[in-house]
Amino acid sequence: MFGVFIVMLCIMPVMAREDSGTAPMAGGGQSVDIDTQTPVLDGGAFSQYDTVFFHGTMAKANKGSVDVSVEGDYTDCHYVSLYPSAGPAIINCPYVSYDSKKGGIQPMVRYTGLQYKTWGAAEIYAVSVYNGPEWVKYIDFDPPLKSTAGYTLQVIDLGGWYRFNRGLNLCLWTQNPSTTATGNLYIGGYGARYEW
Numbered sequence: 001m002f003g004v005f006i007v008m009l010c011i012m013p014v015m016a017r018e019d020s021g022t023a024p025m026a027g028g029g030q031s032v033d034i035d036t037q038t039p040v041l042d043g044g045a046f047s048q049y050d051t052v053f054f055h056g057t058m059a060k061a062n063k064g065s066v067d068v069s070v071e072g073d074y075t076d077c078h079y080v081s082l083y084p085s086a087g088p089a090i091i092n093c094p095y096v097s098y099d100s101k102k103g104g105i106q107p108m109v110r111y112t113g114l115q116y117k118t119w120g121a122a123e124i125y126a127v128s129v130y131n132g133p134e135w136v137k138y139i140d141f142d143p144p145l146k147s148t149a150g151y152t153l154q155v156i157d158l159g160g161w162y163r164f165n166r167g168l169n170l171c172l173w174t175q176n177p178s179t180t181a182t183g184n185l186y187i188g189g190y191g192a193r194y195e196w
Helices: 002-015
Strands: 049-055 068-073 078-082 086-094 108-119 123-131 134-145 152-162 168-176 183-195
Touching (some): 078 086, 108 168
Antiparallel strands (some): 068 078, 078 183, 108 183
16 A cells, blocks of 8 residues: 555656646547637636537528528538528527536627628628527628638627527628629538637
8 A cells, every 4th residue: 555655646746747738639649739719818808718610501591581582501501592682681590508617607708700601792791699589789790791702700709798598699680782683691600709
């Protein structure tokens, strides 16, 4: 028993060394750098975070959006086609959210992300954010979001930290100002950073 005690004393300094800033890969592969926060936190209010992203196929047009001509999922995105002169058409992007974490921690969200591309005149001119059934925030985009050269990742700053404990829904307000041609929206994914 005394021998076991001596061995434990000898290995304790090794067990207590500081984190090197790398995390081991599953299966014993090479280490990788730990992700840094982008954008950097405003004033360092929180030091811990989980960033989650959902595939675009989770998004759906609001029921009764008569301005949507075609909607469906591809392997890489959710696809929405808007009639000419269409709008507004609302696309719901629902998230799982935290009520609390171990120890009673209640994560907050300030930054959400949207990976999208557009074709034709389709554009995203605003977002509204809900916590379950409760409206939280509305943000206008001036100019509206458009991207025809591949997918764009748009970071959306809510302007403050909000608790989403009943499910976060990012609602995209879209339109097609063209009077003659359809416009398409492709949602590749969307996410949020939960901080505490």
